[in-house]
Every structure is written in C-alpha cells, then in structure tokens.
Amino acid sequence: MSVILRNHFAPPADPAALRENWIAALLPIFQATLPSGRLLSGPIAMDNYHLGDLLVGEVRAPAQILERTPRMVAQQGLDHLLLQFYHSGTSRVEVAWGETDVTANACILFDLAQPVTVVAEPVHATNLLLPRALVAEKVPNVEALHGHAFDYASDRISRLFFTCVRELVDCVDVLEIHQLPHVSQAVAMLGSACLRGQAADRPSSDTQLSITIRQYIEKELASPRLDAETLAEHFGLSRATLYRQFVAEGGVQRFIRERRLLRAMKMLTQPGPAGRPRVSAVAYATGFSDEKTFSRAFKRRFGFLPRETEVGSSVWGRTTDAQPVLQSWLRELAA
Structure with missing residues (x-):
C-alpha cells in the first residue's frame, strides 16, 4: 500500500x-x-x-x-x-x-x-x-x-x-x-x-556567497570540526560577516545544528538498502561527538528520542513545532 x-x-x-x-x-x-x-x-x-x-x-x-x-x-x-x-x-x-x-x-x-x-x-x-x-x-x-x-x-x-x-x-x-x-x-x-540548456547571468555576489556557504555546510555536516571558525577561515570572512549571513536563523551554529538534526531524522525514518542504521552511527554521520549528546539534542528538537522514530514517518507528523505541514516539509527536505 x-x-x-x-x-x-x-x-x-x-x-x-x-x-x-x-x-x-x-x-x-x-x-x-x-x-x-x-x-x-x-x-x-x-x-x-x-x-x-x-x-x-x-x-x-x-x-x-x-x-x-x-x-x-x-x-x-x-x-x-x-x-x-x-x-x-x-x-x-x-x-x-x-x-x-x-x-x-x-x-x-x-x-x-x-x-x-x-x-x-x-x-x-x-x-x-x-x-x-x-x-x-x-x-x-x-x-x-x-x-x-x-x-x-x-x-x-x-x-x-x-x-x-x-x-x-x-x-x-x-x-x-x-x-x-x-x-x-x-x-x-x-x-x-x-x-543545463538554459542560459542566464550570475546573481549578485552576496547572494552567491550565501548560497555557497550553505552548500558547503551541507557537504561537510558529518565533520565534527564544522563550526563558525572553520567556515570563516575557509571562506576568508570575519566572524561578523559570517554571522550576518545567518542572522535570521539565529546564528551559524544554530543553523548547523538544525541541518544536522534534520538529516539525522531523515536517516532514521528513510533507511537505505542496508536497513535502518544504529543510533550511534547516525550520530557520528551527522557530526555529533557522541550518542548521548546527539540523543539529547534530538529530543529537544523533536520531542522524542532517536530510537523512538518510526520508519516511513515524517518530521512534521511528530515535531513539537506548531507550523503548517508544507513549512515543515520544506525544513525537512534535503536534510
């Protein structure tokens, strides 16, 4: 079905x-x-x-x-x-x-x-x-x-x-x-x-920088060394300039934590061919230093522990946030 x-x-x-x-x-x-x-x-x-x-x-x-x-x-x-x-x-x-x-x-x-x-x-x-x-x-x-x-x-x-x-x-x-x-x-x-067959000019440099930083974060989420200092050094930015890119998200560290937790939810609810991964494996794969820290952060975000997730469920169905379904889907997408 x-x-x-x-x-x-x-x-x-x-x-x-x-x-x-x-x-x-x-x-x-x-x-x-x-x-x-x-x-x-x-x-x-x-x-x-x-x-x-x-x-x-x-x-x-x-x-x-x-x-x-x-x-x-x-x-x-x-x-x-x-x-x-x-x-x-x-x-x-x-x-x-x-x-x-x-x-x-x-x-x-x-x-x-x-x-x-x-x-x-x-x-x-x-x-x-x-x-x-x-x-x-x-x-x-x-x-x-x-x-x-x-x-x-x-x-x-x-x-x-x-x-x-x-x-x-x-x-x-x-x-x-x-x-x-x-x-x-x-x-x-x-x-x-x-x-690829469509042609257009490049966007503004500020827009391009914001997009590039977020793409880099998505690619490096598994690295426990991913933080504001690493990003500032990688892109040659001051901490103030970097923070301005993430003011709406409450800062770069909060943005990274949110992306990590959403990716973890996706790994737990939509397992690959090898089946559902262990909670510890998900923790390390999303950049957390240990399973205990991961489980605590996960429960604060979603209201339940990682081991309590259900295969095939969706973040919006169990999150404690009061938000429209479509909004929750957008936050979950590409986690």
Whole structure:
C-alpha cells in the first residue's frame, strides 16, 4: 500500500474563509495578496506530495500577487528551487535582473534564496520543488536562472522533463516508499539535463556567497570540526560577516545544528538498502561527538528520542513545532 504523504488544500465550506485560508496555505513559500472587493473566481485547489527528496504537485490558483521579500528570504533560509509548468494562465515575474512574462507551455524557475514578485492571473500549473543540492553540481550557476522562463513544449528535453513530472503527479498513489530515492534521482538527473540548456547571468555576489556557504555546510555536516571558525577561515570572512549571513536563523551554529538534526531524522525514518542504521552511527554521520549528546539534542528538537522514530514517518507528523505541514516539509527536505 502506498504511504506517500499528501498535503491538500480545498476551498473551505464557508466561502468567507477562502481568502484567509488560501493566503495561509501559500505562506511557507509566498506572501500572497488577493484582489480586494471582488470574489475569487475559478477553481482553487493545491496538492503537494512528499517524495522524500523532493515535492511534486499541482495548483489551480486565483488572480493574485505573490512575493518573496528580502526579509522573508532571510527569515526562512530556504535553499530550494521551485519549477512551475504552466498549463494555462499568465504571470509577470519581477526579479533583480528584470521582468519576464510566463504563459501556457512555459516553465518558470524560482530560486527561493532570492526575492521575487509575481503578478498573476488565474493559473493552472504542475509544480516541482527540490533542494538546490540535487542539481547544483550538474547545473553551474543554477541560481542565475531565477526568474527565467523557457518553453517546455517545443524543446524535446524540456518536454521530456515536464512529462516525467506530470506523470509522477498522476501516478503518485501507486508509488511505494522504497521507490522514492530512485524516482527522486531520476527526476533530478532529467531536470539537470533540461536546465543545463538554459542560459542566464550570475546573481549578485552576496547572494552567491550565501548560497555557497550553505552548500558547503551541507557537504561537510558529518565533520565534527564544522563550526563558525572553520567556515570563516575557509571562506576568508570575519566572524561578523559570517554571522550576518545567518542572522535570521539565529546564528551559524544554530543553523548547523538544525541541518544536522534534520538529516539525522531523515536517516532514521528513510533507511537505505542496508536497513535502518544504529543510533550511534547516525550520530557520528551527522557530526555529533557522541550518542548521548546527539540523543539529547534530538529530543529537544523533536520531542522524542532517536530510537523512538518510526520508519516511513515524517518530521512534521511528530515535531513539537506548531507550523503548517508544507513549512515543515520544506525544513525537512534535503536534510
């Protein structure tokens, strides 16, 4: 039986609550502003499916303005890419380098580590949200594609990529959890092939530095020597400059601890072919010096001990944090 996690938004029974509920549903990714003084028209729905390393889904959205402000970007600290394949509808996307129009049969890429404003008419789209790390090594300067749109219907590789994501949404109910790592890898590889064919300029140096530091942290999480001093020395930064990159996360050490614990949760709930690892092995693999320190930190974060985790469960299902499901998924993704 399939155990794929689904996050579903459907219009509430009370039409008066629709506007507020829709805004809340989008808040983990966008701040939404809906036209005032008029009823929301057209079908409104959104589905997201958690496939372990990425999310896929579909959205039917009303006319709206979507924003990721610099403050929102800094506060959330997301390092993910969102690709939307438009079936119908139009949008105007505004980023630092300029503006672009998105229409049917176009795919738009959003780098969630950068600000953006989207002025949209009613839209129907298929979504793919994945950690930057899944494609970063194969797509140089993928962050430079932020806000760029490309026609997925005319280019064969792009069409193949879209068809894969679209079919994945349609067949998600028959997938099994052991298939997810292979599916995610295939989607990431195909997406990398598609995105390599797109050209764009580099982002600002400050944005690039923030992204590069976070990529380095993800790669070095297993090292117990990973700390603020090591990062400052590696990147040639002062402690003050480094800390400014992580103000929204409460500092670099807190950010590293959070990433370590989320990766540990993933290792415990989504074991590999060799089965579920020992708690001590997870502790060392995520940079903790000993099992006792790891277990104490894990319980403070999630409210239960590492040995009490269940295979196939999700962080959002048991975390003590009061936050929307989609927000928890984003924090968990790529842990």
